Amino acid sequence: MALNINRREFLKLAGLGGVAFASGLGCSTARGGVMAGLSDNDDFYFVQLSDTHWGFSGAEANPDATGTLPKAVAAVNALTTQPDFIVFTGDLTHTTEDPKERRRRLGEFKEIVSQLKVKNLRFLPGEHDGSLDRSKAFQEFFGSTHYTFDHKGVHFIVLDNVSDPRGRIGDEQLRWLDTDLKKQKANAKIVVLTHRPLFDLYPQWDWATPDGSQATKILMQQANVTVFYGHIHQEHHHMTGHIAHHAAKSLIFPLPPPGSQPKRAPVLWNAAAPYHGLGFREVEVDVDGAKYDITEYPVVRS
Secondary structure, three states: OOOOOEHHHHHHHHOOOOOEEEOOEEEOOOOOOOOOOOEOOOOEEEEEEOOOOEOOOOOOOOOOOOOHHHHHHHHHHOOOOOOOEEEEEOOOEOOOOOHHHHHHHHHHHHHHHOOOOOOOEEEEOOHHHHOOOOOHHHHHHHOOOOEEEEEOOEEEEEOOOOOOOOOOOOHHHHHHHHHHHHOOOOOOEEEEEOOOOOOOOEHHHOEOOOOHHHHHHHHOOOOEEEEEEOOOOOOEEEEEOOEEEEEOOOOOOOOOOOOOOOOOOOOOOOOOOOOOOOEEEEEEEEOOOOEEEEEEEEOOOO
16 A cells, blocks of 8 residues: 655654754654655745855854855755745844945845745845845845745745834834734734844843834734744744744854853854854744744754
8 A cells, every 4th residue: 555645744754853843832853854756735845044144254253254155055955855935034144334335245145045946035134234224225135124925825924123223123014014914814824034033032132122022912813823033043942922933043153042141242163063053944834733843954064
């Protein structure tokens, strides 16, 4: 008798490592490489990359600052099955007060990621991209800073909590969010993509959104909401009621756990373990179950 097995079930049987989170309810499972030809039904997966900081220079934190992003592009291109789309959750470039240099960095970043096999790319700004000019240059290259899109039964909402120099979402955007959610069914599958955490992870290090609680209150009206964000340069998982929040690693340097040292500073490069703490993730979506299986990948496999 033929074995009817979908991609997710195969990955669990493969036993190749990884950690999964089911719509915020922590549960370990095995994940790994992909076997071609397996049926995915209506499920899909996407890749999240974050905090590339193109233009950063600092040998103590990353002596390969100009090589890490191209290596990440190559690593994603090497995935056996390509994702439906790829999202970059902010800080595409490193901050600069020079408007001309800011545009040069954004242009170089765009050229590098154009080498990805997948052409369905989604971008949102980080404070390094947009706080000095309210994302004017970002919009010239990538369009709106907040928007929605739908993919195979999941409603994606991109929130901008960086263009305001104070890191606020703002009343206008909060009204936009509320209006958008009122158009969705009560059991709609909602994924929010943003840069800063919407909850107060560690405000002393700017790891918060001043009016994030207002956004969370609006989102709480929906039964199935999951948030993916960046900014803190490390994997982190948190629950706000029934809403799961998942932070992604950086592609330039890791940062220490919140409050683990007096000041926020990059974790220094370890020549014995290069690229340690850097990486990207794939998120496999079980649409019917509103579950999101997360697998973390290193930039360079040892």
